[in-house]
Amino acid sequence: MHRRQATIAGLILTLVLALMPAAASGQSREDNNVGAGGTPGTAENLELVGHEPLFGRGMNAGIALYGDYVYIGNRTDGSDTCGIGDPRREEDPDSCPHEHPGVLIVDASDPTDPQVVGEIGPPLEGNDGETSRELRVWPERDLLMVMNFTCSAFIHACSGTQVTPEIRFYDLSDPVNPTLISGYVPTTANGQVRAPHEMFLWVDPDDPDRALLWISLPTISLDSDRPNLMIVDISDVSEGGDARLVAEGNWNHLFPGTDDPAYGPPDCAVYNCNLALHSMTPSGRRHPDVPGVPRRALPGARHERGRRRCGRRCGALAQ
Numbered sequence: 001m002h003r004r005q006a007t008i009a010g011l012i013l014t015l016v017l018a019l020m021p022a023a024a025s026g027q028s029r030e031d032n033n034v035g036a037g038g039t040p041g042t043a044e045n046l047e048l049v050g051h052e053p054l055f056g057r058g059m060n061a062g063i064a065l066y067g068d069y070v071y072i073g074n075r076t077d078g079s080d081t082c083g084i085g086d087p088r089r090e091e092d093p094d095s096c097p098h099e100h101p102g103v104l105i106v107d108a109s110d111p112t113d114p115q116v117v118g119e120i121g122p123p124l125e126g127n128d129g130e131t132s133r134e135l136r137v138w139p140e141r142d143l144l145m146v147m148n149f150t151c152s153a154f155i156h157a158c159s160g161t162q163v164t165p166e167i168r169f170y171d172l173s174d175p176v177n178p179t180l181i182s183g184y185v186p187t188t189a190n191g192q193v194r195a196p197h198e199m200f201l202w203v204d205p206d207d208p209d210r211a212l213l214w215i216s217l218p219t220i221s222l223d224s225d226r227p228n229l230m231i232v233d234i235s236d237v238s239e240g241g242d243a244r245l246v247a248e249g250n251w252n253h254l255f256p257g258t259d260d261p262a263y264g265p266p267d268c269a270v271y272n273c274n275l276a277l278h279s280m281t282p283s284g285r286r287h288p289d290v291p292g293v294p295r296r297a298l299p300g301a302r303h304e305r306g307r308r309r310c311g312r313r314c315g316a317l318a319q
Helices: 002-017 029-033
Strands: 060-066 069-074 103-107 115-120 130-138 143-150 166-171 179-184 199-203 211-216 229-233 244-249
Touching (some): 060 143, 069 143, 130 199, 143 199
Parallel strands (some): 060 130
Antiparallel strands (some): 060 069, 069 103, 130 143, 166 179, 199 211
16 A cells, blocks of 8 residues: 555656656656756656656646545646747737646556546636646545636736636545535635635544645735635535634734845845745644634644643634
8 A cells, every 4th residue: 555655656746747848957758767866857766657748738736636546736727828938929929728727637546557537627627817726635525625816927827817716625426527516715804805825634633524724825914904824614515514714813923024025135036035824734743832823723732731632622713
């Protein structure tokens, strides 16, 4: 089982990097199983066992695993927009069709011969102006979630059409033909619709029927009414229930100066050096005190008194 998972993981890396040009580093694809690790176009202790070109679409985004299936998002949209630097743009900026712009579904049961077997396409995914940037799966609930928001015309060759951000939930009972259950528009407690950037799925280790999505909302604002993190309970979504906002907050005031767009060295752009909440990863069962958020709202936290692990009892968020 562990060997199979490692093989699938290797395939995932291949899928995400499938269209990075090896020639740019002077190395052929056959050379990519050896090298100096940090050198572009090379790898160390990694063997390429299979490859799926994904229609050569080029801007693959977040992936998620469900059994033998891999779901792959798209950084660009469903428009015909030519990217910056594309010579076709000079004649007609809308002469570059984005083929298969939706969420691709790959059968990786044979890692040496992965195959695209489906796509969640328009009007559900791959729409004009919209990227399917992040994907997560709650396998015990057969639930796929896809984060969609407006993508960049400058760096992702998108049309520039503004779309309403939405996390869409799909039933994976038939993994090749996912069906839409519902959508959730990230909305703060004071009614702001906010564009997310990343999400972390946390399933309660003490209650397998409870799951939270931690959603980052990058901002350099110090305004406590403009959160940079929201926590949404999705426990009931697979059964047709609603996703519910249960906590939010902004902690930028803890990092003086980060509200200045010019914060950091002169060559830093906004968010490159600012400490805006961008991505998340778990750091273990213990968490420090976070001002403004009840300690019981932190999954896996420990109380200072009694050293009790937070589970169903102390993990219930303030209503």
